[in-house]
Structure formats: structure tokens, C-alpha cells
């Protein structure tokens with residue numbers, strides 16, 4: 001009997017991806033997620049899907065994953081849903097002792113997809129699959145608002161009341177138009193109280209509304225804070241100085257036209273610790289969901305997260 005000896009090259013194990021997904025996010029059909037997963041499977045990924053069944057699940061699932069023994073964890077975690085579900089998952093991720101080791105990507109399927117806009121990720125199955133497959137991560141800071149994590153923004157005042165009042169059924173049907181409709185209703189009934197904002201322990205500044213921005217965009221691709229950067233260890237604090245129905249409409253128009261940062265009565269300060277006071281129990285929105293009530297203390301989370309970014313093009317700029 002003759003045996004030929006040859007060296008066997010070990011077959012590398014397929015990289016493992018776990019996707020936490022909200023089956024009722026936005027108005028996209030399941031087909032979009034399947035398109036992304038089919039492309040990733042074709043690239044050799046082994047995928048496990050974990051569906052959320054209710055509010056809070058994305059946080060629980062993400063926390064369970066980052067707390068697994070290292071050898072059991074997937075190579076990559078992705079969150080498929082709107083900014084609300086992604087925000088929940090981020091709350092799970094920040095609880096990890098070594099969250100730094102768990103890169104996570106996003107599959108935007110929500111109404112406004114602000115985080116996707118922020119990182120320049122197109123809502124396109126091929127682009128998303130290529131981005132996740134490339135696993136190019138960037139360390140980003142997230143904020144904590146009364147202990148609740150957020151990656152994009154926290155708002156108190158007019159916009160928080162709009163978020164609190166928007167009808168979920170109308171949001172499903174009309175998407176962003178539901179927020180515009182609610183903003184018009186709110187403009188008439190909002191009592192326009194005074195909010196006080198203290199930055200890095202300084203004297204309180206009065207404002208009619210405030211947005212503490214971690215990212216540049218608001219409600220899609222509308223710029224509120226041009227100097228904000230997810231990688232920066234600090235916030236841009238956007239102060240709406242004027243109050244009343246006319247001013248709210250003026251700010252809204254400026255936001256839609258892309259000129260809010262240059263608008264009279266709008267000021268931006270930088271800082272890493274913010275305290276907002278105002279009417280007790282007034283709602284506060286974080287990444288588009290109500291995440292707490294006033295008074296609110298905002299600071300940076302002690303750990304940075306590793307967010308998967310779209311690949312840079314050859315000129316070194318990110319895709320728009």
C-alpha cells in the first residue's frame with residue numbers, strides 16, 4: 001500500500017455574525033434584511049438572527065452577547081432596525097467590561113436612520129454587506145443621559161415634546177411626515193417654558209430648547225452641529241435662544257434649508273458635562289425616543305465602542 005503525504009491547510013472557520021433585528025422597524029420589508037444576509041453568506045459569514053419581540057429586547061440581547069465568555073462571542077454584532085433599536089443595543093454594549101473588544105455594525109431600517117447618515121452609510125443592501133464584511137471599526141464615544149446611553153443626541157424642550165407626542169401608527173404610515181405634523185400641532189400648544197443649561201460646571205444659560213449633539217445630523221441629514229464628531233470626547237450643545245410659535249417655525253425652516261447653524265438666536269457651545277433643568281418631569285429624547293425626564297445630567301460613557309464604518313474611497317473621504 002502506498003500513501004502519499006501532503007500538508008493540509010486548515011480551513012479557516014467562517015467568521016460569525018449575530019444580527020439583532022427589530023422586525024417591525026420603519027416600513028422596510030424583511031426582504032431588505034434578507035438581501036443583506038444573503039450577500040454576507042455568499043462572502044462566507046455564518047449568521048445568527050436574533051429578533052426583538054418588544055421594547056428593551058435589543059438592549060438585553062446585546063448585553064447578553066458582550067457578557068459571553070470571549071471564545072463564545074460572535075466576531076461581529078450588527079443591529080438591524082431604526083435609531084431607537086440601535087440606541088437600545090448601544091445601552092447593552094456599554095455595560096460590557098471590555099466592550100472595546102466587540103465591534104458592532106448597523107443595518108439601517110428605521111424612519112430617519114440618523115446614525116447611518118452620520119457615518120456615511122448608504123441605505124443599500126450591497127453597501128451595507130460590503131461595510132460589515134470589511135470590518136473597519138472606529139472607536140466612538142457615546143453619551144450617558146441620567147445613565148442612559150445615546151450615540152447621536154439628547155434633546156429637551158420643543159423637540160422632546162414632539163417625540164413624546166408623535167402617534168406611533170401615524171409614524172408607521174407617514175414616516176418623517178408624522179414628526180412634521182406633530183411639530184405643527186406642538187407649536188400651538190407647547191407652553192414654551194425656560195430651560196437652564198450648565199456646561200462643564202459653568203453658570204446656567206437660559207434657553208427655549210436645547211439639543212446636546214454627539215453627531216452632526218438631526219432627523220435625517222439635517223445639520224444641527226457641524227463640528228460634532230462621534231469620535232470626539234465631547235458634545236456640541238445647541239441652544240435655541242428664542243421662544244414662541246413663530247421662532248419654532250423659523251428654526252424648523254432653517255433646519256430644513258440646511259442653514260440652522262448660521263441662524264440668529266441659535267448658539268453652539270462645546271463641553272463634556274451638561275446639566276439641564278426645567279419643568280420637573282419634562283420629557284427628554286435620546287436618539288429619537290423618550291429616554292428620561294428632567295433634570296438631566298449628561299456625560300461621556302466611560303468606555304468607547306467600536307463602530308463599523310463604511311470603507312473610505314481612494315481619495316480618503318467617506319462616501320456621502
Ligand SMILES: Nc1ncnc2c1ncn2[C@@H]1O[C@H](COP(=O)(O)OP(=O)(O)OP(=O)(O)O)[C@@H](O)[C@H]1O
Pocket residue numbers: 022023024025026027052053054055056057058080081082083084085086088109110111112113288289
Ligand atoms: N419587536 C418589537 N416590538 C415592539 N417594539 C420594538 C420591537 N423591537 C424594538 N422595539 C422598540 O421600537 C422602537 C422603535 O424601533 P426602531 O427604532 O427600530 O424603528 P423605527 O421607530 O421605525 O425607526 P426610528 O427609530 O428611526 O424612528 C425602539 O425604541 C424599540 O424600543
